[in-house]
Amino acid sequence: MPELSNMAPAPGRTNHNGALRLAVVGHTNTGKTSLLRTLSRNPHFGEVKDSPGTTRHVEGLRLLVEGDTAVELFDTPGLEDGMALLDYLDVLAPPAERLDGPSRIQRFLDSPESLGRFEQEARVLRKLLECDAGIYVIDARDPVLAKHRDELTLLAACGHPLLPVLNFTHSPEQRIEEWRGALARLGLHAVVEFDTIAPPLDGEDQLYDKLALLLDTHASTLRALKQDIAQQRLQRHEDALALVAEMLIDIAALRLVSPPEPDRMEKAAEQLRGLARKREDHCIDALLKRYNFRSSDFPHRHLPLKGERWDMDLFHPQALKEVGIQVGKGMAAGAMAGATLDMFTAGISLGAATLIGAAAGGLWQGADKLGRRLLGRLRGYQELTVDDAVLRLLSIRELALIAALERRGHAAQGPIDISALMDGREEALRKEKLPEELLEARATPEWSTLADDYQPSLRRTEAVRRLAGKLARL
Numbered sequence: 413m414p415e416l417s418n419m420a421p422a423p424g425r426t427n428h429n430g431a432l433r434l435a436v437v438g439h440t441n442t443g444k445t446s447l448l449r450t451l452s453r454n455p456h457f458g459e460v461k462d463s464p465g466t467t468r469h470v471e472g473l474r475l476l477v478e479g480d481t482a483v484e485l486f487d488t489p490g491l492e493d494g495m496a497l498l499d500y501l502d503v504l505a506p507p508a509e510r511l512d513g514p515s516r517i518q519r520f521l522d523s524p525e526s527l528g529r530f531e532q533e534a535r536v537l538r539k540l541l542e543c544d545a546g547i548y549v550i551d552a553r554d555p556v557l558a559k560h561r562d563e564l565t566l567l568a569a570c571g572h573p574l575l576p577v578l579n580f581t582h583s584p585e586q587r588i589e590e591w592r593g594a595l596a597r598l599g600l601h602a603v604v605e606f607d608t609i610a611p612p613l614d615g616e617d618q619l620y621d622k623l624a625l626l627l628d629t630h631a632s633t634l635r636a637l638k639q640d641i642a643q644q645r646l647q648r649h650e651d652a653l654a655l656v657a658e659m660l661i662d663i664a665a666l667r668l669v670s671p672p673e674p675d676r677m678e679k680a681a682e683q684l685r686g687l688a689r690k691r692e693d694h695c696i697d698a699l700l701k702r703y704n705f706r707s708s709d710f711p712h713r714h715l716p717l718k719g720e721r722w723d724m725d726l727f728h729p730q731a732l733k734e735v736g737i738q739v740g741k742g743m744a745a746g747a748m749a750g751a752t753l754d755m756f757t758a759g760i761s762l763g764a765a766t767l768i769g770a771a772a773g774g775l776w777q778g779a780d781k782l783g784r785r786l787l788g789r790l791r792g793y794q795e796l797t798v799d800d801a802v803l804r805l806l807s808i809r810e811l812a813l814i815a816a817l818e819r820r821g822h823a824a825q826g827p828i829d830i831s832a833l834m835d836g837r838e839e840a841l842r843k844e845k846l847p848e849e850l851l852e853a854r855a856t857p858e859w860s861t862l863a864d865d866y867q868p869s870l871r872r873t874e875a876v877r878r879l880a881g882k883l884a885r886l
């Protein structure tokens with residue numbers, strides 16, 4: 413199924429195809445373009461800036477359901493001088509003439525001032541007249557002023573339903589109650605709270621439910637859109653967990669062999685850490701992409717950041733300590749941080765060892781895989797794998813990232829911060845045994861796509877699927 417949103421600009425008056433057409437209107441700098449970004453999950457739509465008059469022209473986008481346009485949303489320039497326009501309208505179409513709202517607006521649109529002083533306002537009203545309804549975006553931090561009431565009078569005159577959307581609802585300066593009261597006095601009782609930076613999880617449902625009440629002939633389209641959104645959300649979540657499970661299997665199965673000398677082992681541990689970091693990075697990028705965010709939205713992946721422990725490097729001693737690894741002071745312990753040394757030598761009798769040695773006869777290339785490993789061990793080679801605690805930390809981090817992405821609006825411009833979402837998970841995971849699938853991966857080096865001898869297998873695919881299921885339950 414295609415992704416919900418589509419960057420193609422919606423056409424002007426042509427090709428309605430039964431799609432619901434909504435004009436997003438409001439005072440300047442209230443977050444209209446931001447709302448469109450979030451609803452379309454497209455962080456590249458339009459231009460967003462903290463200054464008035466950013467959007468100068470009407471620009472549309474489509475929300476698709478199974479390839480068909482369900483809703484066309486139109487971004488419009490901000491209203492700046494509703495008061496003056498209302499005065500002008502009183503001169504142009506005096507109340508004594510008793511014209512209805514749309515006729516008064518049309519008279520204004522036919523007047524020369526609609527191309528002059530009130531050009532921006534004319535663009536907004538023309539679009540709203542063409543549409544089925546308007547979404548009126550409010551900066552909930554603003555006090556309710558006469559200019560807002562005048563704007564609403566003008567917009568209501570277009571004769572279409574208006575749904576007010578209160579934006580900036582997370583701000584401590586929000587005046588939600590004041591706004592709800594003022595809107596009710598103007599006859600606007602259906603109101604949605606929808607912060608475009610961090611929208612509520614059911615924000616879209618609320619928006620489309622309330623629109624369906626105002627526009628009952630489009631109720632079935634809105635229902636289909638809601639179902640599609642819910643299904644896409646579920647699919648994204650499942651895909652994300654599969655990406656994390658793939659990464660965990662790859663890193664758990666990663667196994668490096670090193671000669672026993674301390675400096676060589678230290679080098680191997682560093683290489684192991686580098687490979688694990690790179691694989692995590694790759695996973696993070698894939699997650700960001702799956703949720704339609706930019707790679708640059710999560711810049712502090714490995715850098716220590718102002719005491720935020722969770723922004724630390726995966727192998728930073730402090731980060732490891734938090735999940736149960738105590739990194740000692742000695743050179744070896746420090747150098748090996750995050751890597752488990754496989755000391756396995758037991759279980760092979762001297763006789764068997766001699767036999768293997770004799771059979772292989774130093775023909776390293778010809779020895780089969782197990783023979784090669786045993787031979788390596790007998791020669792004192794050590795195998796390095798990634799420590800349990802690192803796998804736990806990776807699970808926690810990626811699950812927190814998924815949670816953050818699912819809460820983030822596509823209008824958000826600040827960096828993603830997962831620190832708050834890590835709390836609690838850490839404790840829960842520390843108690844958990846490492847899942848069976850990761851233990852199996854650790855014993856199966858060819859499961860790692862990072863290994864030269866990686867081999868795709870059904871068992872691996874199954875392990876990824878089961879692990880993703882377990883992650884879903886965490």
Ligand SMILES: Nc1nc2c(ncn2[C@@H]2O[C@H](COP(=O)(O)OP(=O)(O)OP(=O)(O)O)[C@@H](O)[C@H]2O)c(=O)[nH]1
Nearest residue numbers: 440441442443444445446461462465466467490608
């Ligand atoms: N904190 C916060 N900031 C927001 C929210 N919505 C928008 N912004 C910011 O508000 C500013 C204006 O947002 P825009 O989307 O450009 O507003 P607009 O209504 O399209 O502005 P014009 O096109 O100029 O009328 C930008 O800096 C946004 O990042 C929100 O819900 N919370």
Ligand SMILES: [Mg+2]
Nearest residue numbers: 444445466467
């Ligand atoms: Mg704008």
